[in-house]
Each structure stands twice: as structure tokens, then as C-alpha cells.
Amino acid sequence: MLTAVRSRSRNALTMLSALVTLTAVALAGCSASTTPSGPAAPEASASRSQAAPAGDAFPVTIPSALGDAVIPKKPERVVTWGWSSQDAVLALGVVPVAMPKNTYGGDADGVLPWDAEKIKELGGTTPALLSSDSGEVPFEEIVEARPDVILAPYSGITKDDFAKLSKVAPVVAYPEKPWALPWQDQIEIIGKALGRSAEATALREKTAAYVASLAQANPVLKGKSFLYGAANEADQLNIYRASDPRVALLVDLGMTVSPSVAALDGDPTSGSYFYGISYENVGKIDADVLVMYFGSQKEADKFVADPVIAAMPNIREKRFAPIVGESFVMASSAPTVLSIPWMLDRYVPQLAAAVGKTGA
Template sequence: MRTSYLRIAAGAAAVALVAGCSSDGSSSSTNSDESGAFPVTITHHFGETTVDSEPSSIVTIGFNEQDFVLALGVKPVATRGNLSYDYRNRPWAQEALGGTDIPEVGSEELNLEQIANAGPDLILGPYSFIEQGQYDQLSEMAPTIADIGGYDDVPAATWQQEFEVIGKALGMEQEAADQTAELEQKFQTTQDENPQFAGKTLTLGFDMGDGTYLVLGEDDIRALFFKDLGFEIPAVTETISPENLNKLDTDVLVMAGASREQLLADPLFAALNVVSQDRTAYIGAFSEDLPSALGYSSPLSLNYAIDGFAPMLAAASDNDPSTVVPAPAN
């Protein structure tokens, strides 16, 4: 059951459904001087971790941390593999990887022996969903940063919050802030170029393959991507049965987990207004690049996702039923 859960939750890369994201509040805190010099102390699920000096041997143990480190021009010495996606060939990271094949330290389960053998001086897992026992063992190897949100009453971290924490842990706070501002501007520019996005309701749905559908809400970073573009999305993630399929019938629908042909084979799905009026974007399985970019929700993948989704969303939201929504570009 846990394997199935993780495969759907991480999708192609990144996130457990229950963790999701909220744009309200901060899920981490740091203590450093105004220059961002070390030491820096970061608060996370299991307490506080102090990084005394600039790390040189970083292991990333979460589902998307590798991208954040790469965005800062740093290559981890080892990383967690992906559950269902050919992540080594993800297009948005190839330039940053520069042909480097980073060793894995597990995928569904972390291999603690391999992590120790990598000789880390910093272990990054702000989006890893590790447990207390794992954290205790990892902390004996090197300073370890566990989840910075998604536990107790703390909302899971946005990509901005995760980038801030990783930037501080690496002594590159200003670089992370500069890239954050640049990416936020790209989101805003895309909204400005598509004013029809504002206020339209959008559902990101996942075909579970058993007649039910998962609707992703503001507690999932994949759905928050569309909120960042100006759409209104459901508040929470929920599984809907065929009897409640009308919950998919929003202004715009983005469907993942199955092909267009497979989805349209269901007459109840095909009869939805959002489907029959061609206001639906079909993005395929989470093992493919574009939906996987949502899963990573990183400074690298979100740039790619904006470029890939903008043409589809523009066509789906233009109030013209004759406009054909394009398939994802290869």
C-alpha cells in the first residue's frame, strides 16, 4: 500500500499528496548574521540543525531537493532516485547536470549505508517525509535537515520556502533569492500575457485507474502551480467517485494519469461540459516530462512547466469552444 501511495504521491518526482503546499505562513526559521555567513540554524520537523560551515559533500534525500541544489550550481555527491520517472534525463536539469550521473542512495526507501558511504557533510531532506528514527540515524552521519513543513499543523513548504532554506544551508541565500524573484516574475509575465486565467476555476485531476479520480488542491504543490498562474483551485485534495464526477467540471480541467483516448472511453467523463467543450488539457502519465515537472516543482522544473503549460492553458481558457487544446510538446 505504501509503495502505491508513494508512486501516486511523488508522481514523477516529488511530492506526497498529503503534504502539499500552502502559500500562507513560513514553515522554517533560520538564525544567521545579515551577510548569510555560517553558522546557520534551520528549524524543521525534528528540531533544529546547525550548519557550521560551507558544505562540500551534500546528499539530497528528498523527492525534489536535487533540483534546488543544482539550480545553485552545486552537484550533490548522492541523491534519492525517482519512483516512476526517468529523472536522469529530465530536460530541465540537463544543463545544470553537465553530464554528471549522480549516484543514488535509494528511491522508495533510503539506503542508509549508501548515504554513509557517500561521506556527506550535509544531508538535505526538506521534502523527504523521513521518520524520526531515520532522522536520528542520518544526524549521526552529518547535519541533517528534515521536512520544513507538512507535519502537525505546519503547512508544507512552497517552492520559495524550500529554496530559501536550501540557499541558506549552502551559504547561497542571495543567489536563491535572486532566482526566486526571476521565476516569480516569469509567473507574473505569463499571467499578464493571459489575463483570461485570472479567476477561472481549474481542476488538476488524476485518473486512479479504478473508476475514481484524485482532485489535487492547495495542499499539493502540483496544483499550486496553477494558482501561481492566476487560476482558482480546490482548497483540499480529495478522491471523487463516478457519482461526483461533476467536481471535475470547472472552467478548465487538466488531466493526468491516463491518455486522452483512455479518459474519453469513459462516457461519464466524456459528457462533462469541460470535456465536450474542449476546455481540457491532457498531460498523460506522471512518468512523462511535463507532469513530472509539476512533481519536482523546483526553480528548474517550473521554468520548463510554464513554457509547456502556457499554450495549452491559453487555448483551454479562451472561451472559444472551437479552439483545439494542443497536446504537450515533446
């Protein structure tokens, strides 16, 4: 589920071309006198009447690894793609017109719990939910949403995807690597794209202060080493590199990445955010705490029941802090200003208890 794969069908691209043409004609006929259909940000008229904070004048240009997004005016119809961009948009008080559907971790509609809470708080309605299970960019659905901007800074879109989506609206992609944007940068980039930089900076500082308060309240975490892994492939442990945002979040809590993460990495320049080792090598892991995620308790129980895994010191000595439940997996895999407080209040006590068993 959490492996980033992107592909496209020839029929989808053909439909995209036709839809872009039709959309351009429709928009030209609508003009500003017609109110666009579909969900909109709550209190949109009020927000448009307010002067933008200093530094938020439009047009604005946001560079990325795939090209520049030139946003001519403050966006009103926002589409998000990839992981978690909708969190930053909602946190800034805007309800997207379309965002990815999350069948993994979401509610019956495919909306993540912290997003559902925020939409309700804002008095908005559920946006159009973009098909995301296949891993393909849903070009036709994005065109139908008639976006002013497409926000995909935490995604795996390709240069070809970027070029095609840019025919629909300006596309904000990742600054350097796919699937590797820290939450701090995400809120700042999206804040700039929406003309809400001051609000974004305030949210970044508030969330950082919250994480720091948890670290201060749990001094047992300070300096303890951890390895963050996943058992989502048969007889293989996937290990997340130090640059991954889920790893960085634990570092922000005062912990340190185990030297084993670098020592076991057979190809550190691969560009991926994780790598795999076979179960026969798990005995080489040396970490105060093993952190892993599981979609259900049944999956976690199956993992620790394997004789090779059960023999690991971390498992034997209960220096193991699993993140269990699909929503928790999503919250920790792509941390944001919304998901961080949603999950850390519940997870940090468990993490601290596992660290406490190190006896040091």
C-alpha cells in the first residue's frame, strides 16, 4: 500500500487532452459572473477580501525539481495530490475542491480522521475524492475539478506528469526528491502557494513547539537510538533512511537514528526513502528501540511470532514500539501539522515505555 508507484494508460492521456480543451472552452464562457460548482473553502468571500500578508503578493513563482509553478493570483479552487498536502491546505483554513481518496486509513468515504475533523470544524463539505489506489495520477478527475492550482509537493509525480498537469493549472511539485518533503517545508511551500505565508509560519512554529513540549515531558527519549522499519514484504524488513520525514519526526523528539541504518544500507545513493534487508540479517540491528508500523494488531502479532524476529533482542526485551492501525500508519508515514498532534499524544507514552526498558 505505501509503496510509491506511478504509471498511466494511453486512454487516460487521450481523454486528458480532450478534457483540457473542453475545460478551457467552458471556463472561457463562464467568466467571473458564474459561481463555480463543487465544494469551496468556507468563508471564501471573506478571505478574498482580506489583504494578503507582506510577501504574499501575486503572481508568485514556486520552483521545484520538475519545474516552476507560476501562480497568477490567489487560488480559490485547490486540488491536492500525493500524501498529506490536503492536511496543510485544511490547516490553513481552505477546503480543497479535490484531494486523494484514502481507502487505507480513511473513513467510509476515504477521508483521514484528522482531515474529516478539520473539514467539519471549517464548516465545509467533503471534497471530490480522487482515485488513488492504482497509483496513477487521475488526470481526468483533476481536470474535472477545474483547479486554480495543483499542490503535489509530497508526491512521486514524474516530469511527464508535471508537464501534462501544468496544462490544467500551475503545479507545485517537490523541491528535491519525491516522497521526501519534511512537514516543515510542506506547510511553508503550501502557505506561499495559497498566499497565506504568515499563517503557515505560525502553524509551523506552533507544531514545532508542541513536539518540543513532548520531548521535554518525556526526557527518557533523549539520545536513545531507534530504527524505523516495516514488514510489508515477505521475509524482508524495510528500513527507512534518516532523511525520511517519519524518521525525522522521532529525531525532533530527541532520539537519534541507530548507526545500523547506515551500516546496513547497501545502496545509500539509490534515491529511495527506504531499503530492504532479509530476515537473516536482522540480528545485525543494534538500536535501543525498534519502531515499526502495522495496519492491524493481527499483522503485528504475526511479525513477532516469526522465530527469527522473536529472537531479536528488541523483541525479547520488549524494546519494541509498534505503530498499529491504518490511520496511525498514515499519520506517522506522512507527518503534518494536522496528523502530528492527532497521533503523537497517543503514541509517545508507548514509545517512552519501550525506551524505558533499555535499562540505561
